[in-house]
Amino acid sequence: MLGEMLSPAVWFPKSLEEAWGMRQRLGSHACFIAAGTLLQIEWEKGRVDPGHLINLEGIDEIKGVSREVMSGRSVVRIGALTTLGSLLSSSLVLQHSPLVTEAVRGIAAPAVRNRATIGGNVASGIGDAIPALLAADALVSTFDGSTRLTKPLWRWLQEKDNGQITSSEIVAQIELPGSGTADYFYRKIGRREAFIPSVVTIAGCCMRKEDGTITHIRLAAGGGETSPQRLQFSEKLLQGMSIQDAVLEDVYRNVLEEFQPVSDVFASAYYRKQIAANVIASELAKFA
Ligand SMILES: Cc1cc2nc3c(=O)[nH]c(=O)nc-3n(C[C@H](O)[C@H](O)[C@H](O)COP(=O)(O)OP(=O)(O)OC[C@H]3O[C@@H](n4cnc5c(N)ncnc54)[C@H](O)[C@@H]3O)c2cc1C
Structure with a gap:
């Protein structure tokens, strides 16, 4: 049924140049496709409706x-x-x-x-x-x-x-x-048996001197329809510090403010902020 309603033309470029040229020629009604596992879901939801698919798999x-x-x-x-x-x-x-x-x-x-x-x-x-x-x-x-x-x-x-x-x-x-030998964490909070996007996905990476001072820190959060973001203010707060309760409390508050998720039917933006702040503070505490 869906196939009858929507039957885009499919193009098979063999090089980046050819794929680029096709997109220029066909304009915004064309979209790139790799395996199509996500595009298909979005298409069925009516979020994308391409007239042309430029299949990159032959490149x-x-x-x-x-x-x-x-x-x-x-x-x-x-x-x-x-x-x-x-x-x-x-x-x-x-x-x-x-x-x-x-x-x-x-x-x-x-x-x-x-x-x-x-x-x-x-x-x-x-x-x-x-x-x-x-x-x-x-x-x-x-x-x-x-x-x-x-x-x-x-x-x-x-x-x-x-x-x-x-x-x-x-x-x-x-x-x-190369990231050297860093401590890291990755947490995906949500369901995954069918593709229901995660509520929050959080990752972090941290390097410290022997005395515990942080020399390198990266924190990022996304999930659901939220475009993943690096939490650069929270990173700055931690850089040069060692992980202690007072610092973690500041980080918690900072993440609440800095992370800007979107609300959807599964969770509000504020709930996502709270999860991200909690996970980041507790994962950093584990490093300490
Ligand atoms: C059952 C199921 C479970 C899933 N679970 C998860 C999950 O847990 N987490 C998750 O993140 N995803 C999940 N997905 C979605 C999907 O499988 C992944 O996001 C996957 O990595 C998308 O890759 P793809 O090659 O299929 O992309 P496609 O569907 O082909 O493309 C996705 C988007 O990227 C564009 N695109 C693709 N390649 C390029 C390129 N090289 N340059 C420019 N644009 C490009 C397309 O135009 C499209 O907009 C799930 C999907 C299914 C069906």
Whole structure:
């Protein structure tokens, strides 16, 4: 029935250039599709109604995981079409960023992960991998028709098409810089047996000196329809401090103020703020 009502034309580019050219030519009625596991849900809900689908799956240059050493620092590059299943089994990703492996393990069931891509998760702006990638300081490379532009994921999300789940840019690659040996946490609060988006998804990453002083901290939260956000004021509050009760109380209050989730039928924005603040304070307390 749905198929009869909506029958978009499907295009199969073989390169980033070709895909970009198609999107330019077809305009905003066209949207990119990778495995379609999220797009299909949004389509059935009537949130997207593309006249044309540009299927990226034939673009080999944006598949796979590799490692490079740049100026003595190791960087892991993940092509956008890499499936969540291959990420989960990648020893490179596990060694480099166990936080990302843990996040991917919590997404959907194996049958979906074997098709769903990391690019689709990120490009949607609401995927559960995003808070972990933000905490891992990930960069995103997009293709602009002739070259790849790389920027911090948090910045790309801020600039992304107004909270739409579709993206007018092609996400080509995710880069994970080396994070050294950091403590981390990832918590996804909500149901996952069918795809009901999480209530809140929170991730954090922290490095400390021997005396306990925090030298590096990243905190990120998202969940539901909320675009994941880095909590930069709360990070600043913690930088250079050691984790004590008084600091955690300040962090709790700060997260309540700083995190800006949206309300939906499952939970109010304030409830989500409270969960995020509680989880962050209690996870940091565990590090102490
Ligand atoms: C049963 C089930 C359970 C699920 N559980 C979860 C869950 O727990 N957590 C979660 O986060 N998600 C979940 N999902 C949603 C989905 O599987 C993931 O978000 C997945 O990573 C999306 O990848 P995809 O390749 O299927 O993206 P698609 O559905 O193909 O695309 C998603 C969006 O990204 C765009 N897009 C895709 N690739 C690119 C690209 N390279 N460049 C630009 N735009 C692009 C598309 O236009 C679309 O708007 C679930 C889905 C199902 C069916």
